[in-house]
Amino acid sequence: MVVKLKRPILVGGLGISFGLWVLQSWQDSIIQIGEFSLLSLAAVGGGLWLIRQNNVVENSQTQSIIPVDRQTAVDAIASSEIVIERLAQESQSHFALDNLQERLAQLQVELDRQEIKLLVTGGKSVGKTTLVKELNSVFENFPQLTVDIQETSPLFSQVDEQAGEADNDEKVLQSGDEYDFVLFAIDSDLTDSEFQALEQLKARNQQVILVFNKQDGYLADERASILQSLKQEISSPVVGIAASPLPIKVRKHHQDGSFQEWMEQVKPNLEELNTQLSEMLANQRQNLVWATTMRKALGLKSQAKDLLNEIRRDRAQPSIEQYQWIAAAAAFANPVPALDVIATVAINAQMIVELGELYQQKFSLEQAQNVASTMGSLMLKLGLVELSTKTVSTILKSNTVTFVAGGAVQGISAAYLTRIAGLALVEYFQEQEIVINSGSALNLGKLQQTLQSVFENNQQTKFLQGFVQKDIKRLLPGTETDKLITNQKAAI
Secondary structure, eight states, X not given: OOOOOOSHHHHHHHHHXXXXXXXXXXXXXXXXXXXXXXXXHHHHHTHHHHHTSOOOOOOOOOOOOOOOXXXXXXXXXXXXXXXXXXXXXXXXXXXXXXXXXXXXXXXXHHTTOOOEEEEEEEBTTSSHHHHHHHHXXXXXXXXXXXXXXXXXXXXXXXXXXXXXXXXXXXXXXXXXXXXXXXXXXXXXXXXXXXXXXHHHHHHTTOXXXXXXXXXXXXXXXXXXXXXXXXXXXXXXXXXXXXXXXXXXXXXXXXXXXXXXXXXXXXXXXXXXXXXXXXXXXHHHHHHHHHHXXXXXXXXXXXXXXXXXXXXXXXXXXXXXXXXXXXXXXXXXXXXXXXXXHHHHHHHHHHHHHXXXXXXXXXXXXXXXXXXXXXXXXXXXXXXXXXXXXXXXXXXXXXSSOOHHHHHHHHXXXXXXXXXXXXXXXXXXXXXXXXXXXXXXXXXXXXXXXXXXXXXXXXXXXXXXXXXXXXXHHHHSOHHHHHHHHHHHHHHO
């Protein structure tokens, strides 16, 4: 098999590798570790560099709801604009561009919106519709204030627990991003599902008032106990109401000793909620609008980034495949597998440079070599090198072990691990912030997690069998290829 290497870095790497091979006569210690795949040695080579790095651990603690000022909302709009502009530069005729740009322009108007948007949500039969009706009546008495009140479909209402419930609830909660605050209605003590939903809203920096409706259905001491429990369990404001109180029995006694009884409808009890709403709108009205603008901007940014990443991922695939075959050819052709390290680091470094350019992550050649060594160290630390080599060897096992078969194991392992490294970098880059001038610093902790995840997702037997067969056809002539594929199928 002939592979054209047009890049000096690759030729130089292979040349150095060959030079090391000449010295094999007095490097017996190197020969003894020849059973390691090519990236295992690359990993060892980069070990000292890895030790010198500072591990960055992300703080994943859930933050409390924070007030949002105008500048924060403006900054969120600006970050969205950067991503949309980048999408326009890399795909000028993208089908979603017009819609994204229109929504971006609308965000500027949103900053000064006077209308307040309120969303009522909760489980089934907790009184959402009645609550909306009563609130509309209340706000009719305040003509100077425009409030748009909407109700969501019920949460936790799907029968099939495996299909639909989580997705439906997530969509309902996401719809809250369009509203300035949310009334979350319940009619009893908090369930685990309701608590988790509240936590999701909190994570989205959404202002929530927990509304304990139908409290008139409980005795006074029970009602007080539930309210106290709710206030201890969550940090959001909690109010007790009766949007549609149960009728009460009224008895009227007459002087002659007779009496009359009838059921009398009680007026809705929304006093505590009205007080809470009045205070919120008086003190936080503008901040609520800015917070909503920020959420919309971040949602727009996320959508644009997903589209941009999709384009870049499609463009990255051919590059990854090219370098995996180059790595396979280098490992297969080298008579001393233990000396593939220099060539492998060179090949992966060049792949890193190209992927970095694609994702606006600029790497110098020296930085790319360090990254390649770091990724090799991480692969060794996670056990990916040994596991992949054993897996490939198992798929290729046959009764006769030849140099060709051994070279095939090395070549296929090199291609597989190069592919894993490329896919892991793509996943890592996709999660990075898109800014005008991107640096080249790596979060090693995050990169390690991504490597392990990508490896696990590409470790399925069917995928590896197809990958091995594809590699064999590239590495070996037709007769030997057919023989190895036949042996492989017989061994499975």
